[in-house]
Amino acid sequence: MFSYWEKTHFFKYDLIVVGAGFVGLSTAIHYQVANPEATVLVLERGVFPSGASTKNAGFACFGSLTEIL
Structure with missing residues (x-):
């Protein structure tokens, strides 16, 4: 069973990205580029992204000097 808020906000999107x-x-x-008429919702835990993407700028730095230190 879904609440009123869930029914009115979460079921009108073609794609929900967490x-x-x-x-x-x-x-x-x-x-969105491939489907211009689609509706997309992006959910984030906090006000600003704070997951793995913000820790290493998307680069794998195995064995670099700063990682060893």
């Missing part, structure tokens, strides 16, 4: 990091926003953008 996470506003690089992958989430890229997914939302590419989907």
